[in-house]
Amino acid sequence: MNQTIENLKTRRSIRKFKDEQISDEDLKTILEAGTYAPTGRGAQSPKIVVIQNPETIKEFSAWNRSFFPVDVPEDMDPLYGAKTLLIVLADSEFPTYVEDGSSVLCVLVNAAHAVGVGSCWIHRARDEFASEKGKELLKEWGIPESYEGIGHVVLGYPDMEAPEPLPRKEDYILYVD
Numbered sequence: 160m161n162q163t164i165e166n167l168k169t170r171r172s173i174r175k176f177k178d179e180q181i182s183d184e185d186l187k188t189i190l191e192a193g194t195y196a197p198t199g200r201g202a203q204s205p206k207i208v209v210i211q212n213p214e215t216i217k218e219f220s221a222w223n224r225s226f227f228p229v230d231v232p233e234d235m236d237p238l239y240g241a242k243t244l245l246i247v248l249a250d251s252e253f254p255t256y257v258e259d260g261s262s263v264l265c266v267l268v269n270a271a272h273a274v275g276v277g278s279c280w281i282h283r284a285r286d287e288f289a290s291e292k293g294k295e296l297l298k299e300w301g302i303p304e305s306y307e308g309i310g311h312v313v314l315g316y317p318d319m320e321a322p323e324p325l326p327r328k329e330d331y332i333l334y335v336d
């Protein structure tokens with residue numbers, strides 16, 4: 160099978176990572192691939208924020224958990240102990256910003272898999288960056304306040320077997336006249 164197609168089909172969300180940081184080379188490769196994601200009008204409106212400081216990741220874990228719609232235990236880590244956290248933000252002034260950010264997220268997770276790095280897309284970035292604290296962070300990072308959170312990606316070398324994918328839905332694809 161074509162290598163790219165095989166990678167797209169074998170990527171799975173990884174939720175247990177080895178206790179080591181990913182190499183700078185792997186990180187760079189994944190990030191650069193992300194910047195080649197298709198964006199509406201080629202505007203490249205999204206930004207990818209990279210966090211590797213363990214204390215900052217711990218804060219993001221608790222913050223992300225606070226937006227769960229149901230009560231979860233305090234020791235539940237929604238970032239799965241990952242040592243690299245990416246946040247994708249996109250500029251709400253662009254009509255396609257949600258799609259642009261999602262496009263970048265898709266490329267990031269697949270690029271990670273292509274270089275042997277496990278990843279998982281993590282939700283609730285919208286809640287984080289709609290809050291006062293999120294707005295303050297944007298200011299601190301020098302990002303205009305029109306940016307919104309689209310999603311996160313956690314990265315690390317897998318410490319689990321990739322799960323079997325669910326069977327694909329039979330009515331996923333429709334051919335119409």
Ligand SMILES: Cc1cc2nc3c(=O)[nH]c(=O)nc-3n(C[C@H](O)[C@H](O)[C@H](O)COP(=O)(O)O)c2cc1C
Pocket residue numbers: 170171172173174279280281282283324
């Ligand atoms: C928009 C979106 C939000 C997601 N949020 C989370 C999340 O917060 N936590 C998590 O563990 N997985 C999250 N995932 C990963 C999905 O659960 C996962 O992609 C799905 O179960 C299919 O599994 P696979 O990625 O192994 O094919 C998210 C995926 C998407 C596309």
